[in-house]
Amino acid sequence: MKLTVIYENHSGFKKGLLGAHGFSALVEHEGVKVLVDTGADGSVLINNMMRLGVHPNEIDYLFITHGHYDHTGGLKAFLVERERPIKVIAHPGVFTRRVSMKPRRREIGIPFSRDELEELGAEFVLKEKPFEFAPGFWSSGEIPRRTWDRTVGYIEERGKPQKDSIPDDVALIVDLGESVAVITGCGHSGVLNIAWHAEDISGKPVKALIGGFHLKGAKKEVLDEVAEGTDAEKLYAGHCTGIDSYAYLKSRLGDRMEPLHVGKTIEL
């Protein structure tokens, strides 16, 4: 399996690549190419894809980890650039309207309607349960919250805003034979819950946990639980992990922990 970071908060070291809040990664395995998430801004996504020599026409599936704007905002630009329809794997909750109250009320959900994306060629495959959508590529389905999760925002339905548990937060699980790789978007379900669920449904150990861990501002006890609670061989953390939390985990996990940046490749 080869993963290339397309969109991330940090631009990395290659000229012409743009860093911006959000996440997207290309995962290639057994001849199939899956684009996980699309970042927030379509022009940044397309710029980085082109600079990295990846065209939307080459992608076999889109996998959307959850409906937040910083993972779905590039969807429209991707579909406009692409010349034929594409299957989009996600959870049925991906179109939920959601808001943040900080620092002011603002929409933080997917910024497009299902209709407009379908007109541009998106063929949504929306499932709550784990399923294999291409050989070796699994959607985790909904992730049981066995320990703490890391949610943000509210759902505005029937008047009063309700806290959003982000049930549509799913991870991509790639079967490597003896082990699995797990790719998270924001890790809202809690990275430990995500890793444990991937082990449960695959029956295999986690070789690498890759993506946003959503640990910005997390208490030391939470970070200690992450450091001690997973047997994952490697943890590649970026996006919403938080620089202080990253640094603390790095001090505890050493070479097991690596940061992400646009253009970084991981081969497993």
Ligand SMILES: [Fe+2]
């Ligand atoms: Fe995010």
Ligand SMILES: [Fe+2]
């Ligand atoms: Fe998110």
